[in-house]
Amino acid sequence: MSAPSANAPSTDISEQALGWLRTMLLIRRFEERAEQLTMRGKIPGGVHPAVGQEATAVGVAAALTVQDTVSAPHRGHHHALAKGMSPDGLMAELYGKATGVSQGRGGSMHLAGFDIGFIGSNGIVGAAVGIALGDAFAAKFRGEHRIAVAFFGDGGINTGRTWEFLNLASAWELPLVAVCENNLYAVETPTASVSGGGSMTQRAESFGLTALSVDGQDVFAVYEAAVAARERAIAGNGPTFIEARTYRYSGHGSGEGVGAYRSAAEIADWREARDPITRCAGRLREMGALAEGDLEVLDKRATEIVDAAVLFAEESPWPETF
Ligand SMILES: Cc1ncc(C[n+]2csc(CCOP(=O)(O)OP(=O)(O)O)c2C)c(N)n1
Ligand SMILES: [Mg+2]
Numbered sequence: 500m501s502a503p504s505a506n507a508p509s510t511d512i513s514e515q516a517l518g519w520l521r522t523m524l525l526i527r528r529f530e531e532r533a534e535q536l537t538m539r540g541k542i543p544g545g546v547h548p549a550v551g552q553e554a555t556a557v558g559v560a561a562a563l564t565v566q567d568t569v570s571a572p573h574r575g576h577h578h579a580l581a582k583g584m585s586p587d588g589l590m591a592e593l594y595g596k597a598t599g600v601s602q603g604r605g606g607s608m609h610l611a612g613f614d615i616g617f618i619g620s621n622g623i624v625g626a627a628v629g630i631a632l633g634d635a636f637a638a639k640f641r642g643e644h645r646i647a648v649a650f651f652g653d654g655g656i657n658t659g660r661t662w663e664f665l666n667l668a669s670a671w672e673l674p675l676v677a678v679c680e681n682n683l684y685a686v687e688t689p690t691a692s693v694s695g696g697g698s699m700t701q702r703a704e705s706f707g708l709t710a711l712s713v714d715g716q717d718v719f720a721v722y723e724a725a726v727a728a729r730e731r732a733i734a735g736n737g738p739t740f741i742e743a744r745t746y747r748y749s750g751h752g753s754g755e756g757v758g759a760y761r762s763a764a765e766i767a768d769w770r771e772a773r774d775p776i777t778r779c780a781g782r783l784r785e786m787g788a789l790a791e792g793d794l795e796v797l798d799k800r801a802t803e804i805v806d807a808a809v810l811f812a813e814e815s816p817w818p819e820t821f
Contacts, residue, residue, distance in 0.1 A: 510577035512719075519561055519706045519718050520779050520789075523553035524801035526577045527776060529586060530749075532805050533576065533593055533607075537753040541813075542593045549577035551748035554775035555680050556581035558646060558721025558743075562729050566645040568616045570631040573608045574680075574747070575620030578650050583615040590808035594813035603818045618647075624685075625658035627651050628720055632664045635673035636736070646674040646732040647726075656699055662706065665740065669707035674732035677708070677740045680715065682747045687760045703740035715743030716773040719782065746773070753810025771773065 506562050514713025530548040537546050549556070552574070560569070560581035571578040579589055584600060593607055600610055608622040618634055621627065631649035655661050656679050668675040679699055683690060696702050703710035709731060713724045721743055728739035746769040750757050757766065785791035 513783060513786045515561065516719070516783055516786075517777060517788060519554075519557045519722075519795075520776065520783060521797055521801070522557045522581055523718065523776050523779060524798050525551045525586065525804055526556070526580050528801045528805045529580060529589070529808070530576060534749065534753045536586065536593070536809070542607075543595060544606055545551050546576070546593065546748040547574040547575050547752050549747065551678055551769065551775075552682060552715070552745045553577055553714045554718035554721055554779070555678065555743040555745050556650070558715075558718040559650075559676075559678055559725040559741075561580070561718075562725035563616070563648065564645065565616050566643070567729070568618045568631065568634050568645070568647045569650065570618050570627040570634070570647070570728055570752065571610070571620035571621045571650045571668065572624065572627045572655060573620070573653060574652065575608070575610060575627075575650070579610045579617050579620065582612070582617045582798035584610065584612045584617055584807040586804055587811040588612075590805075590812040591815050594812040594815070594819070596812055597812070597818045598815040615620075615683045625651055625655040625661040625664075628655070628661050629809075630663040632668055632673065635668065635675035635732075636671065638674055639671070646676060646729055647747075648676045648678060650678050650680060652685060653679060653681040653683065653690040653699075654688075654696075655679070656681075656698070656702075657685075657690070657694060665703065665706050665708060665738070668738040672735065674735075675738040676728045676732060677703075677738060678725075679740070679742050680745050681742050682745050684747075684751070684760070687753045689760070699742045700740065708738050708740040709736075710740040710742075712742040712744060714777045715745035716769075716778060718775055718779050 530550045533546045534548045536542045556577040588600040595603045611619045628649040631647040635647040700710035713720045
Protein backbone atom coordinates (compact mmCIF):
# COMPACT_ATOMS: atom_id res chain seq x y z
CA MET A 500 0.00 0.00 0.00
CA SER A 501 3.03 2.31 -0.21
CA ALA A 502 2.41 5.25 -2.54
CA PRO A 503 3.95 8.55 -3.56
CA SER A 504 2.47 11.87 -2.50
CA ALA A 505 -0.06 13.67 -4.67
CA ASN A 506 2.79 15.74 -6.07
CA ALA A 507 4.93 12.85 -7.22
CA PRO A 508 3.10 11.21 -10.11
CA SER A 509 3.73 7.53 -10.75
CA THR A 510 2.83 5.76 -13.99
CA ASP A 511 0.50 3.40 -12.13
CA ILE A 512 -2.84 5.15 -11.64
CA SER A 513 -3.78 3.10 -8.58
CA GLU A 514 -0.46 4.00 -6.91
CA GLN A 515 -1.12 7.65 -7.68
CA ALA A 516 -4.68 7.43 -6.45
CA LEU A 517 -3.56 6.00 -3.11
CA GLY A 518 -1.56 9.21 -2.72
CA TRP A 519 -4.67 11.22 -3.59
CA LEU A 520 -6.68 9.32 -0.99
CA ARG A 521 -4.05 10.02 1.65
CA THR A 522 -4.04 13.73 0.84
CA MET A 523 -7.84 13.95 0.81
CA LEU A 524 -8.00 12.28 4.23
CA LEU A 525 -5.36 14.67 5.54
CA ILE A 526 -7.35 17.66 4.26
CA ARG A 527 -10.58 16.39 5.78
CA ARG A 528 -9.12 15.73 9.23
CA PHE A 529 -7.13 18.98 9.11
CA GLU A 530 -10.18 21.05 8.24
CA GLU A 531 -12.40 19.40 10.84
CA ARG A 532 -9.76 20.06 13.49
CA ALA A 533 -9.17 23.64 12.35
CA GLU A 534 -12.88 24.37 12.71
CA GLN A 535 -12.98 22.82 16.20
CA LEU A 536 -9.92 24.79 17.28
CA THR A 537 -11.47 28.00 16.01
CA MET A 538 -14.59 27.34 18.03
CA ARG A 539 -12.43 26.71 21.12
CA GLY A 540 -10.65 30.05 20.62
CA LYS A 541 -7.29 28.48 19.82
CA ILE A 542 -7.30 29.74 16.23
CA PRO A 543 -8.14 33.44 16.06
CA GLY A 544 -10.29 34.99 13.39
CA GLY A 545 -12.10 32.00 11.93
CA VAL A 546 -11.53 29.67 9.01
CA HIS A 547 -13.45 28.69 5.85
CA PRO A 548 -13.42 24.88 5.93
CA ALA A 549 -13.16 22.94 2.67
CA VAL A 550 -14.61 19.68 4.00
CA GLY A 551 -16.35 18.07 1.01
CA GLN A 552 -14.19 19.84 -1.57
CA GLU A 553 -11.05 17.71 -1.21
CA ALA A 554 -11.10 16.16 -4.69
CA THR A 555 -11.06 19.45 -6.58
CA ALA A 556 -7.77 20.53 -5.01
CA VAL A 557 -6.14 17.11 -4.99
CA GLY A 558 -7.14 16.18 -8.55
CA VAL A 559 -5.75 19.41 -9.96
CA ALA A 560 -2.55 19.43 -7.86
CA ALA A 561 -1.80 15.87 -8.96
CA ALA A 562 -1.56 17.09 -12.56
CA LEU A 563 1.00 19.78 -11.69
CA THR A 564 4.76 19.93 -11.26
CA VAL A 565 6.39 21.81 -8.38
CA GLN A 566 7.20 24.62 -10.84
CA ASP A 567 3.54 25.03 -11.78
CA THR A 568 1.92 27.51 -9.45
CA VAL A 569 -1.39 27.72 -7.60
CA SER A 570 -3.22 30.78 -6.34
CA ALA A 571 -6.22 30.32 -4.04
CA PRO A 572 -9.16 32.22 -2.53
CA HIS A 573 -10.32 32.64 1.08
CA ARG A 574 -11.20 28.92 1.25
CA GLY A 575 -7.68 27.74 0.47
CA HIS A 576 -6.29 25.28 3.03
CA HIS A 577 -7.11 22.32 0.77
CA HIS A 578 -5.28 23.86 -2.19
CA ALA A 579 -2.22 24.56 -0.03
CA LEU A 580 -2.09 21.05 1.43
CA ALA A 581 -2.67 19.46 -1.99
CA LYS A 582 0.21 21.50 -3.45
CA GLY A 583 2.46 20.15 -0.73
CA MET A 584 2.31 22.64 2.14
CA SER A 585 3.44 21.22 5.47
CA PRO A 586 0.51 20.64 7.84
CA ASP A 587 2.75 21.89 10.68
CA GLY A 588 3.48 25.19 8.95
CA LEU A 589 -0.16 25.62 7.96
CA MET A 590 -1.53 24.89 11.44
CA ALA A 591 1.05 27.20 13.02
CA GLU A 592 -0.03 29.93 10.61
CA LEU A 593 -3.66 29.50 11.65
CA TYR A 594 -2.53 29.87 15.27
CA GLY A 595 -0.57 33.05 14.37
CA LYS A 596 2.74 31.53 15.43
CA ALA A 597 6.19 32.53 14.16
CA THR A 598 6.74 29.08 12.62
CA GLY A 599 3.71 29.50 10.36
CA VAL A 600 4.07 29.58 6.58
CA SER A 601 3.58 33.36 6.63
CA GLN A 602 5.45 33.80 9.93
CA GLY A 603 2.13 34.03 11.75
CA ARG A 604 1.21 37.34 10.16
CA GLY A 605 -1.14 36.13 7.45
CA GLY A 606 -3.56 33.71 9.05
CA SER A 607 -6.00 31.41 7.31
CA MET A 608 -6.54 33.59 4.23
CA HIS A 609 -2.95 34.66 3.54
CA LEU A 610 -0.96 31.49 3.05
CA ALA A 611 2.09 31.23 0.84
CA GLY A 612 4.77 28.69 0.00
CA PHE A 613 6.84 29.83 -2.96
CA ASP A 614 9.14 26.81 -2.72
CA ILE A 615 6.20 24.50 -3.43
CA GLY A 616 4.63 26.73 -6.09
CA PHE A 617 1.85 28.00 -3.85
CA ILE A 618 1.85 31.70 -4.70
CA GLY A 619 -0.73 32.76 -2.19
CA SER A 620 -4.28 32.71 -0.98
CA ASN A 621 -6.21 35.89 -0.28
CA GLY A 622 -9.65 37.02 0.84
CA ILE A 623 -10.67 39.23 -2.09
CA VAL A 624 -13.24 37.24 -4.03
CA GLY A 625 -11.96 36.62 -7.59
CA ALA A 626 -8.49 38.08 -6.96
CA ALA A 627 -6.68 34.73 -7.08
CA VAL A 628 -7.38 34.68 -10.81
CA GLY A 629 -5.47 37.95 -11.26
CA ILE A 630 -2.49 36.68 -9.28
CA ALA A 631 -2.29 33.50 -11.35
CA LEU A 632 -2.80 35.55 -14.52
CA GLY A 633 0.30 37.60 -13.67
CA ASP A 634 2.31 34.46 -13.06
CA ALA A 635 1.04 32.86 -16.27
CA PHE A 636 2.20 35.99 -18.09
CA ALA A 637 5.63 35.71 -16.41
CA ALA A 638 5.90 32.05 -17.43
CA LYS A 639 5.10 32.83 -21.06
CA PHE A 640 7.26 35.97 -21.19
CA ARG A 641 10.28 34.10 -19.82
CA GLY A 642 9.67 31.02 -21.94
CA GLU A 643 9.33 28.77 -18.89
CA HIS A 644 7.86 25.30 -19.23
CA ARG A 645 5.15 25.67 -16.60
CA ILE A 646 1.60 26.86 -15.98
CA ALA A 647 -0.33 28.83 -13.35
CA VAL A 648 -3.60 27.66 -11.81
CA ALA A 649 -6.22 29.85 -10.16
CA PHE A 650 -8.91 28.49 -7.90
CA PHE A 651 -12.01 30.56 -7.23
CA GLY A 652 -15.61 30.01 -6.22
CA ASP A 653 -18.98 30.30 -7.89
CA GLY A 654 -19.39 33.64 -6.11
CA GLY A 655 -16.14 34.72 -7.75
CA ILE A 656 -17.55 33.89 -11.17
CA ASN A 657 -19.98 36.79 -10.82
CA THR A 658 -17.39 39.46 -10.12
CA GLY A 659 -16.20 41.74 -12.91
CA ARG A 660 -12.52 41.30 -12.13
CA THR A 661 -12.68 37.56 -12.80
CA TRP A 662 -13.81 38.20 -16.38
CA GLU A 663 -11.25 40.96 -16.88
CA PHE A 664 -8.56 38.43 -15.99
CA LEU A 665 -10.00 35.65 -18.14
CA ASN A 666 -10.33 38.05 -21.05
CA LEU A 667 -6.61 38.90 -20.92
CA ALA A 668 -5.62 35.27 -20.45
CA SER A 669 -7.53 34.46 -23.62
CA ALA A 670 -6.29 37.46 -25.62
CA TRP A 671 -2.66 36.71 -24.73
CA GLU A 672 -3.04 32.90 -24.89
CA LEU A 673 -1.51 32.52 -21.45
CA PRO A 674 -0.76 29.18 -19.76
CA LEU A 675 -3.51 29.68 -17.18
CA VAL A 676 -5.94 27.08 -15.86
CA ALA A 677 -8.89 28.71 -14.07
CA VAL A 678 -10.73 26.30 -11.79
CA CYS A 679 -14.11 27.41 -10.50
CA GLU A 680 -15.12 25.30 -7.51
CA ASN A 681 -18.86 25.49 -7.91
CA ASN A 682 -20.12 24.53 -4.46
CA LEU A 683 -23.52 26.07 -5.32
CA TYR A 684 -23.44 28.83 -2.70
CA ALA A 685 -21.73 32.15 -2.13
CA VAL A 686 -22.05 32.58 1.65
CA GLU A 687 -25.82 31.81 1.87
CA THR A 688 -26.85 32.84 -1.64
CA PRO A 689 -27.61 30.04 -4.12
CA THR A 690 -25.42 31.10 -7.03
CA ALA A 691 -27.95 29.91 -9.62
CA SER A 692 -30.40 32.51 -8.28
CA VAL A 693 -28.04 35.39 -9.14
CA SER A 694 -26.44 34.11 -12.36
CA GLY A 695 -27.50 35.09 -15.87
CA GLY A 696 -26.12 34.24 -19.28
CA GLY A 697 -26.33 30.47 -19.30
CA SER A 698 -23.81 28.06 -17.85
CA MET A 699 -20.39 29.08 -16.57
CA THR A 700 -18.74 27.16 -19.38
CA GLN A 701 -20.79 29.00 -22.01
CA ARG A 702 -19.72 32.28 -20.48
CA ALA A 703 -16.06 31.21 -20.47
CA GLU A 704 -16.31 30.01 -24.08
CA SER A 705 -17.69 33.38 -25.10
CA PHE A 706 -14.38 34.86 -23.89
CA GLY A 707 -12.48 32.40 -26.07
CA LEU A 708 -11.41 29.92 -23.39
CA THR A 709 -11.59 26.18 -23.74
CA ALA A 710 -14.20 25.33 -21.11
CA LEU A 711 -15.47 22.17 -19.49
CA SER A 712 -17.49 21.08 -16.49
CA VAL A 713 -16.40 18.11 -14.38
CA ASP A 714 -17.72 16.14 -11.44
CA GLY A 715 -15.63 17.75 -8.70
CA GLN A 716 -16.36 14.88 -6.31
CA ASP A 717 -14.57 12.42 -8.59
CA VAL A 718 -10.84 12.92 -8.11
CA PHE A 719 -10.07 10.85 -11.21
CA ALA A 720 -12.26 13.08 -13.41
CA VAL A 721 -10.72 16.24 -11.97
CA TYR A 722 -7.23 14.86 -12.54
CA GLU A 723 -7.94 13.98 -16.17
CA ALA A 724 -9.41 17.42 -16.87
CA ALA A 725 -6.41 19.11 -15.26
CA VAL A 726 -3.90 16.98 -17.17
CA ALA A 727 -5.56 17.91 -20.46
CA ALA A 728 -5.73 21.59 -19.51
CA ARG A 729 -2.07 21.61 -18.53
CA GLU A 730 -1.06 19.94 -21.80
CA ARG A 731 -3.02 22.56 -23.75
CA ALA A 732 -1.38 25.40 -21.84
CA ILE A 733 2.14 23.99 -22.16
CA ALA A 734 1.61 23.46 -25.91
CA GLY A 735 0.88 27.18 -26.25
CA ASN A 736 -2.83 26.68 -26.89
CA GLY A 737 -3.98 29.09 -24.20
CA PRO A 738 -6.08 29.00 -21.06
CA THR A 739 -8.70 26.52 -19.94
CA PHE A 740 -11.68 27.11 -17.70
CA ILE A 741 -12.77 24.16 -15.56
CA GLU A 742 -16.00 24.18 -13.58
CA ALA A 743 -15.61 21.57 -10.82
CA ARG A 744 -19.05 20.76 -9.41
CA THR A 745 -18.58 20.28 -5.68
CA TYR A 746 -20.13 20.92 -2.27
CA ARG A 747 -18.98 22.24 1.08
CA TYR A 748 -20.36 20.28 3.98
CA SER A 749 -19.81 23.09 6.49
CA GLY A 750 -21.26 26.55 6.73
CA HIS A 751 -19.48 29.36 4.92
CA GLY A 752 -17.20 30.03 7.88
CA SER A 753 -16.36 28.16 11.08
CA GLY A 754 -19.32 27.76 13.37
CA GLU A 755 -21.90 28.86 10.79
CA GLY A 756 -24.92 26.63 10.25
CA VAL A 757 -26.44 25.58 6.95
CA GLY A 758 -29.99 24.69 7.95
CA ALA A 759 -31.48 28.06 7.03
CA TYR A 760 -30.69 27.85 3.34
CA ARG A 761 -30.22 24.19 2.44
CA SER A 762 -32.52 21.20 2.63
CA ALA A 763 -31.60 18.13 4.65
CA ALA A 764 -32.19 16.05 1.49
CA GLU A 765 -29.65 18.09 -0.49
CA ILE A 766 -27.01 17.73 2.22
CA ALA A 767 -27.64 14.00 2.56
CA ASP A 768 -27.41 13.49 -1.19
CA TRP A 769 -23.97 15.11 -1.42
CA ARG A 770 -22.58 13.60 1.76
CA GLU A 771 -23.88 10.09 1.39
CA ALA A 772 -24.02 9.50 -2.36
CA ARG A 773 -21.14 11.61 -3.71
CA ASP A 774 -18.48 11.92 -1.04
CA PRO A 775 -15.07 12.23 -2.77
CA ILE A 776 -13.16 10.14 -0.22
CA THR A 777 -15.71 7.32 -0.18
CA ARG A 778 -15.77 7.28 -3.98
CA CYS A 779 -11.99 7.29 -4.37
CA ALA A 780 -11.71 4.46 -1.84
CA GLY A 781 -14.38 2.54 -3.75
CA ARG A 782 -12.49 2.90 -7.05
CA LEU A 783 -9.29 1.73 -5.37
CA ARG A 784 -11.05 -1.33 -3.96
CA GLU A 785 -12.34 -2.16 -7.45
CA MET A 786 -8.75 -1.92 -8.73
CA GLY A 787 -7.58 -4.23 -5.96
CA ALA A 788 -5.36 -1.50 -4.53
CA LEU A 789 -7.18 -1.06 -1.21
CA ALA A 790 -7.83 -4.01 1.06
CA GLU A 791 -10.15 -4.45 4.02
CA GLY A 792 -8.99 -2.18 6.84
CA ASP A 793 -6.61 -0.08 4.69
CA LEU A 794 -8.86 2.98 4.66
CA GLU A 795 -9.00 2.99 8.45
CA VAL A 796 -5.19 2.75 8.64
CA LEU A 797 -4.78 5.70 6.24
CA ASP A 798 -7.39 7.69 8.14
CA LYS A 799 -5.66 7.04 11.47
CA ARG A 800 -2.39 8.20 9.94
CA ALA A 801 -4.06 11.42 8.71
CA THR A 802 -5.35 12.08 12.23
CA GLU A 803 -1.86 11.50 13.66
CA ILE A 804 -0.38 14.03 11.21
CA VAL A 805 -2.99 16.57 12.29
CA ASP A 806 -2.34 15.80 15.99
CA ALA A 807 1.37 16.46 15.41
CA ALA A 808 0.58 19.71 13.56
CA VAL A 809 -1.54 20.93 16.48
CA LEU A 810 1.23 20.08 18.94
CA PHE A 811 3.76 21.88 16.75
CA ALA A 812 1.54 24.97 16.60
CA GLU A 813 0.82 24.92 20.34
CA GLU A 814 4.52 24.69 21.22
CA SER A 815 5.71 27.26 18.67
CA PRO A 816 6.66 30.80 19.72
CA TRP A 817 4.69 33.91 18.89
CA PRO A 818 6.22 36.38 16.41
CA GLU A 819 8.60 38.73 18.24
CA THR A 820 7.02 41.98 17.13
CA PHE A 821 3.67 42.98 15.69
C1 LIG B 1 -14.48 41.56 -3.32
C2 LIG B 1 -15.16 40.86 -2.19
N1 LIG B 1 -16.51 40.98 -2.06
C3 LIG B 1 -17.14 40.36 -1.04
C4 LIG B 1 -16.42 39.61 -0.12
C5 LIG B 1 -17.14 38.89 1.03
N2 LIG B 1 -17.16 37.46 0.73
C6 LIG B 1 -16.24 36.62 1.27
S1 LIG B 1 -16.44 35.06 0.71
C7 LIG B 1 -17.78 35.48 -0.20
C8 LIG B 1 -18.51 34.47 -1.01
C9 LIG B 1 -17.64 33.69 -1.88
O1 LIG B 1 -18.35 32.67 -2.49
P1 LIG B 1 -17.66 31.70 -3.49
O2 LIG B 1 -16.82 32.47 -4.43
O3 LIG B 1 -18.71 30.85 -4.07
O4 LIG B 1 -16.66 30.85 -2.57
P2 LIG B 1 -17.04 29.81 -1.41
O5 LIG B 1 -17.09 30.60 -0.14
O6 LIG B 1 -18.30 29.16 -1.76
O7 LIG B 1 -15.89 28.86 -1.39
C10 LIG B 1 -18.05 36.83 -0.10
C11 LIG B 1 -19.15 37.52 -0.81
C12 LIG B 1 -15.03 39.52 -0.29
N3 LIG B 1 -14.28 38.83 0.54
N4 LIG B 1 -14.43 40.14 -1.36
MG1 LIG C 1 -19.34 28.99 -3.55
